Amino acid sequence: MRFGYSHLLSKSRVLNFNKKTFHHLLNGRNLTTSIVLPNTLSSDDLTMKSGISVGQVNVSRKYRHVKHVLKKMSSLDHSLETQSYYGNWEYMVVSILLFAFFIAFMPLHRKTHRRPASIYLAFIVASAFEMYGIPLSMYFIAWAFGVYLPEGLLWGHTLSQYIGYWGIYLGLAINFVGADLVIRGWGAVHKDYWNKKKGERKLVTDRIYAYMRHPQYTGFMLLTLGLIVHWATIPLIIMWPILAYQYYHLAKEEEKEMIEEFGDEYLKYQKRVPMFIPRLRRNYKNP
Numbered sequence: 001m002r003f004g005y006s007h008l009l010s011k012s013r014v015l016n017f018n019k020k021t022f023h024h025l026l027n028g029r030n031l032t033t034s035i036v037l038p039n040t041l042s043s044d045d046l047t048m049k050s051g052i053s054v055g056q057v058n059v060s061r062k063y064r065h066v067k068h069v070l071k072k073m074s075s076l077d078h079s080l081e082t083q084s085y086y087g088n089w090e091y092m093v094v095s096i097l098l099f100a101f102f103i104a105f106m107p108l109h110r111k112t113h114r115r116p117a118s119i120y121l122a123f124i125v126a127s128a129f130e131m132y133g134i135p136l137s138m139y140f141i142a143w144a145f146g147v148y149l150p151e152g153l154l155w156g157h158t159l160s161q162y163i164g165y166w167g168i169y170l171g172l173a174i175n176f177v178g179a180d181l182v183i184r185g186w187g188a189v190h191k192d193y194w195n196k197k198k199g200e201r202k203l204v205t206d207r208i209y210a211y212m213r214h215p216q217y218t219g220f221m222l223l224t225l226g227l228i229v230h231w232a233t234i235p236l237i238i239m240w241p242i243l244a245y246q247y248y249h250l251a252k253e254e255e256k257e258m259i260e261e262f263g264d265e266y267l268k269y270q271k272r273v274p275m276f277i278p279r280l281r282r283n284y285k286n287p
Contacts, residue, residue: 085132092132099124099223102179105186106216107194112253116246120220123243126235127227130155137233158232171230178222184208185216203262205269211278213255213269217247218276251275 085091100121106113130136138155141147152161159167188209192202208215221244228236258266 086134088132092128095128095132096125099128099227102182102220102223105182112250116217116220116243116250119239119243119246120224123224123236123239124227126233126239127224127231130233130235131231135233137235140234154233156231158229168230171226171228174222174226174229178219178224178226181208181215181219181222183219185214185219188215198261201261203258203265203269205273210273213273213275214247214251217251221247221276248276 188207
């Protein structure tokens with residue numbers, strides 16, 4: 001049975017107290033008012049054991065019990081909000097297309113880029129499916145172990161039970177940083193390298209490439225990490241290390257090609273600039 005905070009408050013015939021009383025209780029006010037719970041109130045009506053005895057209860061003595069009820073109601077509201085995500089297949093398609101868009105900023109004509117790109121696409125499909133479609137991770141755990149996981153553990157907003165909506169904002173911030181790195185990396189390298197024939201290419205060491213040698217791969221790792229921070233599931237936790245390794249392996253292979261093509265120029269750049277994570281202080285010493 002699904003009940004939320006607002007739903008319970010709307011049932012005035014079941015609970016004879018209102019939102020104002022709730023907020024007074026949360027603020028710790030010692031009211032002389034009493035809460036009257038009808039004798040017909042059952043645990044099914046609240047979907048929990050509130051610990052409040054039936055009949056007339058003095059607010060000052062039962063403050064902790066009522067606060068416990070409020071906490072349970074709040075968690076029910078979050079669960080209902082999360083459950084409303086499921087079955088939104090249109091949102092799932094939009095989410096997949098949105099994150100798949102960044103693949104367009106990679107040179108997929110090269111075979112070495114196709115495997116990481118395919119894992120990235122599988123990652124965003126799995127993420128969107130469990131966020132807007134069906135919570136397979138939760139169902140699997142319930143089927144395999146007979147355990148119902150609380151929201152935030154392999155289903156729902158990962159950090160909401162700890163830091164509320166700030167968990168969502170954190171995940172989105174990581175997504176935005178990742179997207180920015182992918183686009184900036186493409187803008188810096190496309191004209192002078194990818195769009196040139198071999199022998200006419202320039203080694204790009206300025207703009208975002210002055211801070212890290214592989215900003216686009218860092219961007220894709222952050223895009224996917226943000227999705228885990230936002231909504232962690234079993235497939236995402238398994239696939240992310242595989243995806244990170246694929247981009248690391250791809251970066252190492254590309255660097256061998258860069259050394260063959262640019263020689264000492266790239267070796268000096270390699271020593272000066274980190275691979276994925278920028279230094280807090282740049283090395284301004286000329287090579």
